[in-house]
Amino acid sequence: MKLIFEKSVAGRGQQYLPKCDVEEVALPAGLVRKEAPKLPELSETDVSRHYTELNKRVHGVNSGFYPLGSCTMKYNPRIDEEMAALPGFTGVHPLAPAYAARGCAEALETAEQYLNEIFGMDACTFQPAAGAHGEFTGVLLIKQYHDARGDSKRTKIIVPDSAHGTNPATAAMCGYQIVNIPSAPNGCVDLDALKKVLGEDTAGLMLTNPNTVGIFDENILEITRLVHEAGGLCYYDGANLNAVMGVVRPGDMGFDCIHSNLHKTFATPHGGGGPGAGAVGCKAHLIPYLPKSKMMDESDAIQVRSFAGNFLVVIKALTYIMTLGREGIPEAARNAVLNANYMQSKIKGTFEPAFDRICMHEFVLDLSKFKKETGVSAMDVAKCMIDNGMHPPTMYFPLIVHEALMIEPTETESRETLDWACEVIRSLYELGYKDPEYMHNAPHSAQIGRPDDVRAARNPILRFHP
Numbered sequence: 113m114k115l116i117f118e119k120s121v122a123g124r125g126q127q128y129l130p131k132c133d134v135e136e137v138a139l140p141a142g143l144v145r146k147e148a149p150k151l152p153e154l155s156e157t158d159v160s161r162h163y164t165e166l167n168k169r170v171h172g173v174n175s176g177f178y179p180l181g182s183c184t185m186k187y188n189p190r191i192d193e194e195m196a197a198l199p200g201f202t203g204v205h206p207l208a209p210a211y212a213a214r215g216c217a218e219a220l221e222t223a224e225q226y227l228n229e230i231f232g233m234d235a236c237t238f239q240p241a242a243g244a245h246g247e248f249t250g251v252l253l254i255k256q257y258h259d260a261r262g263d264s265k266r267t268k269i270i271v272p273d274s275a276h277g278t279n280p281a282t283a284a285m286c287g288y289q290i291v292n293i294p295s296a297p298n299g300c301v302d303l304d305a306l307k308k309v310l311g312e313d314t315a316g317l318m319l320t321n322p323n324t325v326g327i328f329d330e331n332i333l334e335i336t337r338l339v340h341e342a343g344g345l346c347y348y349d350g351a352n353l354n355a356v357m358g359v360v361r362p363g364d365m366g367f368d369c370i371h372s373n374l375h376k377t378f379a380t381p382h383g384g385g386g387p388g389a390g391a392v393g394c395k396a397h398l399i400p401y402l403p404k405s406k407m408m409d410e411s412d413a414i415q416v417r418s419f420a421g422n423f424l425v426v427i428k429a430l431t432y433i434m435t436l437g438r439e440g441i442p443e444a445a446r447n448a449v450l451n452a453n454y455m456q457s458k459i460k461g462t463f464e465p466a467f468d469r470i471c472m473h474e475f476v477l478d479l480s481k482f483k484k485e486t487g488v489s490a491m492d493v494a495k496c497m498i499d500n501g502m503h504p505p506t507m508y509f510p511l512i513v514h515e516a517l518m519i520e521p522t523e524t525e526s527r528e529t530l531d532w533a534c535e536v537i538r539s540l541y542e543l544g545y546k547d548p549e550y551m552h553n554a555p556h557s558a559q560i561g562r563p564d565d566v567r568a569a570r571n572p573i574l575r576f577h578p
């Protein structure tokens with residue numbers, strides 16, 4: 113397929129611009145371009161067809177099953193988009209005086225109240241632009257708290273090995289040393305290992321719960337009690353809150369602060385679909401440090417981004433919460449858990465679950481035995497899924513499981529879709545023993561087969577050079 117620049121024809125499409133009906137003003141010479149920008153020139157029909165064609169080549173939530181574990185690609189209700197497109201929300205200027213933006217302020221306050229309720233926290237900020245940014249904000253709150261008390265010997269953050277990879281990265285960005293602790297054989301935090309590392313140098317613990325193998329830690333209250341006893345604070349990575357929203361509250365589990373990805377849990381599009389938002393909630397003792405939406409705030413509050421963050425993403429999340437309501441939010445969580453367990457038990461007998469127990473909203477398959485017997489890797493299986501019209505699950509993550517496929521079906525999939533997906537997965541398991549060669553060469557139907565992903569990540573070519 114040709115790039116839009118290659119389809120350009122000089123002079124085409126210019127009739128769409130209205131004639132200039134005001135006096136032309138010459139810009140200062142220093143500000144004027146030396147040559148015209150190389151923009152593609154096309155008719156509206158050509159542009160429309162170009163993007164429709166690109167759209168057909170992409171697999172999105174609106175085209176099919178997309179069980180991306182941890183990153184939650186669930187259906188985004190259209191009404192969320194409609195509300196975020198209201199002119200009162202899109203037309204507001206961040207420096208507008210308070211009286212002119214009262215509706216927007218009320219929307220933010222309402223969203224904060226709902227999230228306080230869901231998180232079990234006392235206050236919330238929408239400033240962080242995404243999940244990892246929210247973690248950064250939350251850990252800085254912990255740091256400010258210790259600093260304000262003159263408690264400078266707390267230099268370590270404890271991170272279990274089942275945490276999301278961004279957790280240790282965040283702690284390091286905030287200047288902490290990371291203490292990694294192993295999981296017990298049941299996939300939960302090893303309490304003895306935790307007790308051993310707790311001490312006067314503990315600033316806090318970052319916990320992803322349910323963790324990255326889809327397990328809700330059964331010792332959660334004991335964990336937060338132990339950390340507090342040592343003088344540390346507890347951070348809850350609730351990026352993906354799909355299994356627990358409206359059912360249990362991280363605040364009640366003893367956590368001091370939390371971030372949640374509005375773009376994973378509260379149904380606003382992400383990935384190529386739009387910006388995200390990492391809402392950060394905290395208990396009363398951390399409120400003085402929580403970012404305020406005002407610029408140039410002179411309190412102790414930290415500032416991680418301008419104004420109120422990605423405001424329209426918050427509007428989508430608010431709409432989502434209001435349309436589901438007090439009954440719908442926990443019902444969505446229960447269905448997310450039900451769908452994951454339904455799939456996990458249907459797949460059993462082919463690829464084996466990494467932890468053979470009831471899961472939360474996602475589960476991890478361990479393909480190492482299958483690979484040993486057939487030579488077919490988790491990557492090969494994932495590529496074959498593309499040929500079957502299904503987006504691959506998250507692969508080779510979490511790191512504690514080898515040849516991992518991490519499946520999160522989400523609550524928005526029907527039983528028919530789940531049955532179909534289980535059938536595809538079963539057939540790929542059987543194919544592994546019959547025709548491994550075919551699987552090594554998959555995908556056979558996709559536009560792009562197997563890109564060199566390391567090179568693509570290290571040396572991305574992001575600009576077109578004519």
Ligand SMILES: *Cc1c(COP(=O)(O)O)cnc(C)c1O
Binds near residue numbers: 276278320352
């Ligand atoms: C996705 C995710 C993050 C990071 O969120 P981003 O918006 O991608 O920065 C952190 N923790 C967990 C558990 C996640 O699933």
